[in-house]
Amino acid sequence: METPIRTQLRSLAEPEYQKFAASLIPNITNVLGVRLPAIRKIAKQIASGDWRTYLDMAEDEYFEEVMLQAMVIGHVQADLEELLTRIATFVPKIDNWSVCDSFCAGLKYTKLHPEAMWNFIQPYLKSDQEYEIRFGVVMLLNFYLDKPYIYEVLPLLDQIKHEAYYVKMAVAWAISMAYVRQPEVTMPYLQHNTLDDFTYNKALQKITESHRVTPEDKQRIRGMKRKAKKQVQTLKQITS
Template sequence: MHNKIRKQLFEQIDTDYQKFSSALIPTNENILGVRMPALRKLAKGIAKGDWRTYLQTAHDEYFEEVMLQGLVIGYVKADVEELLPYVAKFVPKIDNWSVCDSFCSGLKMTKQHKERVWSFLQPYVVSENEYELRFGIVMLLIYYTEPDYIDRVLGLLNRVQHEGYYVKMAVAWALSNCFVKLPDPTLRYLAGKNSLDVFTYNKALQKIIESTRVDQETKKVLRSMKRR
């Protein structure tokens, strides 16, 4: 199975895209240059077949091989209790923002199992590993920026203390997402005594100000809140 899938990946290589991706994505794996639509199509096919054997035997030599595993986990139709161990096994393979964010956006089973996945995420949102922590934060921003969770989400984001660039950017992104969806509690948090470092705080304000879903008057207030 592994050799057949690798052959399919090699058939989809786009050398121009390979150069573009290599410049954009910092990763320990080699980037072949296979575009996401091709990876998604391949992942959907695997998810309908013997996906368990695939995930147990898949190789990690190439960026696309790792990305493919994450996509397959997202497409699989199985019980949440069977899937979460596969998620846990995959997270340590994440070493870049692209695999992290694509993986998170694919885990749509979260929508049907909010509390179960919430409890599963707790070790990740306090992890000292940059990409484990980013995984936890991106999961929060995609699936939990809603009234029932907003206070808990803001509380968790406030406790993040990590110097990793991709963690800081994820927190800023999460806060901008919180603001767009639930401006009142998020503004109270940003204007109050939060524990955000200057870079993350200002980056969050910048992302909110750049949003087309925030009115000019609010943007004016946010500009005045910038830390020097």
């Protein structure tokens, strides 16, 4: 028997929107076609009621069911320990960029607990799982690009060497946003880093696409593009 939540989501599904939404997230095939504002409205209703029972019993078969959980966690009110537990339980369910990015953007209570949340996301940045790393990176770009954190964010991004596409794109996005927010801190990093060519050039591209960057700065950034593969020397420990 279908749950009331799934029935509600099915009733809101739009066939034409389903095709569009599915095309944006090529690595999943479980999209019903419900628009995000409609999911957000349901999430707010759940968060104002018995949200704990909902999260404990929630189903994960469809993209929208996972997205709904992400949004509910962003809207609930609870103590920090419980919030962190709920976040940690949810992160393994992330299997696409859309859920990841919406989830991170919704965790606005990070602003109330910046140091605790900073410590919480550090292990995800060192993970070997694509979307765990992306979760950590997108949290950085959403909440930690101001001083003093920016001085720690850039070295952390430089240490991420995972080959997954959605990790590289997240790192490039974060670096571009760092430049937009803190150009005087980020420019020296762009001039001296160990990013792979794809991530580095993508970061430059995203900077030049920003309306908040001056034409003069965009011209300078374009001139920094790597035209040939950069050879990065790494220190290797030699044991006898």
